[in-house]
Amino acid sequence: MKPFDYVSVLLSFVISLVFAQVLTGVSHMIQSGVRRLSIPLLYWISFVLFLCVDYWFSIWGLHDLKGWSFAYVSLLLVFAGLLFLVARAAVPEAASNDPIDLTALYDRDRRKIMVLFLLFSLCGLIVNLTLPGFATSELFAIAVAMMMLFAAAWRWADARAQLVIVVLHAVLMTYYAVRYEPLL
Numbered sequence: 001m002k003p004f005d006y007v008s009v010l011l012s013f014v015i016s017l018v019f020a021q022v023l024t025g026v027s028h029m030i031q032s033g034v035r036r037l038s039i040p041l042l043y044w045i046s047f048v049l050f051l052c053v054d055y056w057f058s059i060w061g062l063h064d065l066k067g068w069s070f071a072y073v074s075l076l077l078v079f080a081g082l083l084f085l086v087a088r089a090a091v092p093e094a095a096s097n098d099p100i101d102l103t104a105l106y107d108r109d110r111r112k113i114m115v116l117f118l119l120f121s122l123c124g125l126i127v128n129l130t131l132p133g134f135a136t137s138e139l140f141a142i143a144v145a146m147m148m149l150f151a152a153a154w155r156w157a158d159a160r161a162q163l164v165i166v167v168l169h170a171v172l173m174t175y176y177a178v179r180y181e182p183l184l
Contacts, residue, residue: 003068007076011059014080018087019052025091029100038102040153040162041090043170044113048087050173051120055080057181061131072130079127082120089113107157114154121147134180142176 022045059076090113092100106113125143128134146169153165 004063004065007068007073008059008063010073011076011080012056014077014084015052015055018048018080018084021084021087022048022052022091025087025093029092029102032097033099035099035101036103038106040110040166041102041106043166044090044117047169047173048083048090050177051083051086054177054181055083058127058131058134061134075123075127079120079123082116082123086113086116086120089116110157110162111154114150117150118147118154121150139180142172145172 026045089109092102092105121143125140125147128139128143149165149169149172153162156162156165
């Protein structure tokens with residue numbers, strides 16, 4: 001086996017945990033029901049699932065890398081770990097069988113979720129600079145725009161502002177997915 005095989009298996013374990021965290025939370029929402037819906041929170045939860053798939057595809061870009069260092073593998077683990085922390089913060093846990101108030105959950109945890117997304121994006125920017133074909137000024141601009149949207153979501157609690165941020169982020173991520181996912 002090549003070093004990439006070992007590293008990809010290790011990173012896949014972490015990303016699988018993220019995926020399982022999200023699916024467990026969603027199944028809990030389905031079983032318990034939802035008292036009040038939060039479109040922004042549902043969007044961010046679905047964005048975490050997108051990030052899981054994007055992470056797997058992005059790591060494949062490293063399959064020909066020859067020099068794996070402990071520092072680089074640690075960076076990739078921190079990157080995956082931050083995604084796990086985002087999922088833990090954004091996805092409701094099974095505390096009871098009562099219907100879940102997603103609006104109250106988002107109002108309470110919005111700032112924590114956005115700080116984690118900001119950290120994840122910053123780490124992602126560093127990782128993207130090392131991926132073949134991803135060290136472009138356009139991707140840098142997308143990452144900065146995404147971080148600005150996370151900062152705006154952290155700053156403004158108004159429901160309309162949150163919806164505008166979600167729409168802008170969805171447009172940005174759709175552009176990213178159409179433009180860059182086929183390259184992977």
